[in-house]
Amino acid sequence: MAAVESVTDDIAAVGIPGVSLSKVVLAELMHFDDAGKVIDLPRGPHELMRHVGRSYARMATTEFDPLLDLTRDWRPDVVVGGTMSYAAGLLAARLGVPHVRQTWDIAPHDDTDEGAEEVLRPLLKRLGLAALPSPGLHIEVCPPSLQPLLPPSAAPAVQPMRWISANRQRRLAPWMYTRPAGRRRVLITAGTRAQLIHEPIGPVAPLWPLRSLVKRLTAMDVEVLIAAPERAAEQLRPTLEGARIGWIPLDVAAPTCDLMLHHGGGITAMAGMSAGVPQLLTPEAAYGEIIGRALSGFGSGRMLRTEQLSPGQDPAEEIAACCAEMLADPVYAQRARALADDIAALPAPPEVVRTLAAMGAP
CATH class of the missing domain: 3.40.50.2000 (Glycogen Phosphorylase B;)
Structure with missing residues (x-):
């Protein structure tokens, strides 16, 4: 599992081998622009989610080249990424292998994708892509009984999956x-x-x-x-x-x-x-x-x-x-x-x- 440095200890603590890609901190990307100026978070729901997408996309731009370097030594057959792990889809497109997008909660992410695409346009152009690539498989963890109560999403729920809680492994009291x-x-x-x-x-x-x-x-x-x-x-x-x-x-x-x-x-x-x-x-x-x-x-x-x-x-x-x-x-x-x-x-x-x-x- 490849991720930013701030979560590699958590990856190891749940028993998964991890590789660090970047030292950027997501919370800093959410609250500061590239010049170090504090960002006034948008109030409207649509714009706020677009801002979240832009923040994750900024993280993806720091991850992509290290990911590409990693695959020169260890080539995957499938790339699996979370809902806003935008580097995963771009890497899969670059390598020509299947991309699987796994949701991690019940909220639709169409607005975040819109914001992410704004930031990722230079990288998309470099890869010869006109838009964010669609995943070959979409894993949906939202229980069926809640789906009618959520805003409609363009993402197809192709493969449902049971959500199972997990934590860092430590001694319990x-x-x-x-x-x-x-x-x-x-x-x-x-x-x-x-x-x-x-x-x-x-x-x-x-x-x-x-x-x-x-x-x-x-x-x-x-x-x-x-x-x-x-x-x-x-x-x-x-x-x-x-x-x-x-x-x-x-x-x-x-x-x-x-x-x-x-x-x-x-x-x-x-x-x-x-x-x-x-x-x-x-x-x-x-x-x-x-x-x-x-x-x-x-x-x-x-x-x-x-x-x-x-x-x-x-x-x-x-x-x-x-x-x-x-x-x-x-x-x-x-x-x-x-x-x-x-x-x-x-x-x-x-x-x-x-x-x-x-x-x-x-």
């Missing part, structure tokens, strides 16, 4: 895989954005008034888990009594939870869906809203836009109230389990690998 006796459990995470809150790269503000929120949840006799990078956790622990804070393996811990509260990140949402856990989303951007609307429409989640609260409303109070309502209503858990069953019925990754192998066969 018993509390990570056992439910607390007689208490409900709520997991809070900002995903990769938690790093931005405590090591700001751009103009980023905290997602939630955590201290007040944790106090309200613990008063409801709820055990609170907060998944955060260690550097962020060190700053949070002294101020958040009664919460477990730090590295939390979602693949292990999510099934022990009664509710997940998060920002609408695709991987976090998929972890909750596959574990059958109700979710409360407080998205800041269009990406999270797409996921929040789908889960709300299915009945396994709710969405709360805290920035739309009236001046007199306390965000922590409103979030805690939503948590209390969802924990008290068994329908959310029932619908969440139905969604997990829908995911579990999809073809497992080993079955899909056989299809990929056949694509690369001489």
Whole structure:
């Protein structure tokens, strides 16, 4: 697996051999232009997703030539890339081998492709391509029951695949895989954005008034888990009594939870869906809203836009109230389990690998 330097340790920690391509950091590409000037993030959903696509495309331009060098020593029969791993499709086109595009969450990415193509035009021209190449196979992890609740996408869902949670492999503590006796459990995470809150790269503000929120949840006799990078956790622990804070393996811990509260990140949402856990989303951007609307429409989640609260409303109070309502209503858990069953019925990754192998066969 080839990737940027910042994630090669994560690749190794899940047991996959990795190769570093570039030292660029995606968060910096999202928040700074090539001249080092801070980018004002677009507010509109269409433009914001185009900006995300442009950021991933900038990353792809740093990856392409190192990828090409890698294939001179180790030539692939098939190139598999994530939804916005644009270098994968370009490399496959250059080598004349099949390209497989694998989605990593449920949100359509047509807008991001539009933004990416703007940035990649010089590289497309160099490769003799008029547009982004279409994949030979599109792997779709969105469960069928959610697809009617999402915006239409031009991408064909050719090959469905079961989404399976995975984390860095580390020693577990018993509390990570056992439910607390007689208490409900709520997991809070900002995903990769938690790093931005405590090591700001751009103009980023905290997602939630955590201290007040944790106090309200613990008063409801709820055990609170907060998944955060260690550097962020060190700053949070002294101020958040009664919460477990730090590295939390979602693949292990999510099934022990009664509710997940998060920002609408695709991987976090998929972890909750596959574990059958109700979710409360407080998205800041269009990406999270797409996921929040789908889960709300299915009945396994709710969405709360805290920035739309009236001046007199306390965000922590409103979030805690939503948590209390969802924990008290068994329908959310029932619908969440139905969604997990829908995911579990999809073809497992080993079955899909056989299809990929056949694509690369001489």
